Amino acid sequence: MKRFVQAAFVVGRRDFMATVWSRTFLFFLLGPLLIIGISVAMGNMTEKMARQDVQATVAVIASPAEFGPIEAARQRxxxxxxxxxxxxxxxxxxxxDIADQTERLLGAKDKKIVAVLTGGLDRPTLTGSISEEGQVRTEMSLILDEARHARALARTPVAPTEIHVVRVAESAGNVATMRAVTARAGQLLLFMLTVLLAGMLLSNLLEEKSNKIIEVLAAAVPIDAIFVGKLVSMLAISLVGVAVWAAGAIVAATIWGGGIGGLPQPAVGWPLFLLLGLLYYAANYLLLGALxxxxxxxxxxxxxxxTLSMPVTVGQILLFLLASMAVGQPNSLIGLGAAIFPLSSPLAMLARGAQLEExxxxxxxxxxxxxxxxxxxxLGASLFRRNVLKSGEGDGRPRKSWGRRSGGAAAEAAGEAVGGAGEMIR
Structure with missing residues (x-):
């Protein structure tokens, strides 16, 4: 076991250093931060304009005295x-000519009028390309009802209703609903990080295979150790990225406010929930990464x-949907199934931590x-030996060579093999 760990460490260290100490990794770290920052800035700038663009406009043909109560009702x-x-x-x-005026208003391209109201409060008629049960017709009905009620109250004054509010610390239904929000937010963050980072493992062995370096590595260390070393090194690389992005999020939260304080308190508390989030991220990355x-x-x-990227991404989305269906019902059949199925278990269990205290x-x-x-x-190492290296389970050359070496010598041999691999790449 000691020799196995040493070999995996040598392979993983080489991959980690070769990736982290490169200019492309810096662009990889800064890329999402720049994209998110630009997206947030542009979103804030265009949100108000976008809402105004989609807002419906209704023309009201009325005198100022008739229009005043309708506009006041809308403002209330x-x-x-x-x-x-x-x-x-x-x-x-x-x-x-009201009919001709209505037609001209609906045809005015600069005003974006979707309907015209005529008849005032007593005989209202709404003309336009709208449906009987549509949103514009429903909202105009509310406005006119409010204006008519206000007119009736003006004739017979009624004191405004005062509602006495009794606040309680919390209710079971409200707590469950709020914790479900935290559960879904945690699942979404975990899913997005895994989709962004785990896909790189699809091509992790491609360079070594194309340059025949994998044969040198396989002669020095067991295939299982190569897989473990590469998987752990990629997890460490992803954690470096997560740490940088988390630092950026903390800085943004400090400047603009908000942060996790805007989310409801999870059932296990924030410190333990954050620890579970880190552990389940590592578990989710290792599970999907190994696959x-x-x-x-x-x-x-x-x-x-x-070609493999598309079905892999679709598979991740299906796992996310399965885990999402368990939110709100962690002890149901589907909730337990999502928690037991290994590939969806990290997502489902993180949501469980937000909802249950166990x-x-x-x-x-x-x-x-x-x-x-x-x-x-x-399983992956066995298939690699059989289908790529064309060696069965009984292939003994690497294992015999491995067995004759001490732990330190075997690790050194792995290091020399990896160093030679680097020279071949250069």
Whole structure:
């Protein structure tokens, strides 16, 4: 076991240093930060304009005295809706031919009018390309009802209703709903990070195979150790990226406010939930990464890797959907199934940590996921030996050579093999 760990460490260290100490890795780290920063800035700049572009405008043919109560009713209702949800009102003085004026207003391209209201509060008629049960018709009905009620109250004054509010610390339904929000946010973040980072393992062995370097490595160390070393090194590289992006998120939260404080408190508390998030990210990366490494090791060209990328991405989305269905019902059949199925288990268990206070299921889940990581590595290494190296389980050359060396000598041999591989690449 000591020799195996030394060999995996040598292979992993080489991959880690070769990747992290490169200019392309710096661009890889800064790329998402720049994209997110530009997206947020552009989103804030264009959100208001976008809402105004899609806001409906209704022309009201009425005198100022008739239009005043309608506009006042709209302003009273507006706080109950999101900005620009209610249609904007445009007043037009009545013409001698109302029908012709209505047609001209609907044809005015500069005003973007979708409907014209005539008849005032007593005989309202809405003309336009709208449906009987559409949003514009429903919202205009609310505005006119509010204006008519206000007119009736003006004739017979009624004191405004006062609602006495009794606040409680929390209710079970509200807590469950809020924790589900945290669960889905955690799942989404975990899914996005894995999609962004784990896919690189599909092509991790392609360079060594194309340059025949894998034969040198296979002669020095066991294939299992190569797989473990590459998988762990890629996990370490991804954690460097996550750390940099997390630091950027903390800086942004400090400058603009918000952060995780805007999310409801998870059931296990924020410190333990963040720790579980890190552990489940590592487990999810190792599970999918081991699978991707095994699949990608069978590819012989960049084209084959690109062909595999689509089904791999679709598979990740299906796993995310399965885990998402378990949110809100962690103890149901589908919730337990998502937690037991190894490839969706990290996502489902992270959501469980946001909703339930039990700790022991997480210890069992992490042990279960670690077992499946090892099984997938063994399967991938076995298929690689059989299909790529064309050697069966009984192939003895690498193992005999390995068995004659001490742990330090074997690790040194692996280092020399990897160094030679680097020279071949250069």
């Amino acid at each position: 209702l507006e706080p109950a809706f999101e900005e620009h949800d209610l249609p904007a009102l445009y007043r037009a003085d009545p013409d001698y 991707f490494l095994g699949i990608g090791s069978q590819a012989n060209s960049v084209r084959e890797v690109q 700790i022991w299921p997480h210890l069992a889940a992490l042990a279960w996921q670690a077992l499946w990581v090892w099984l997938i590595i063994l």
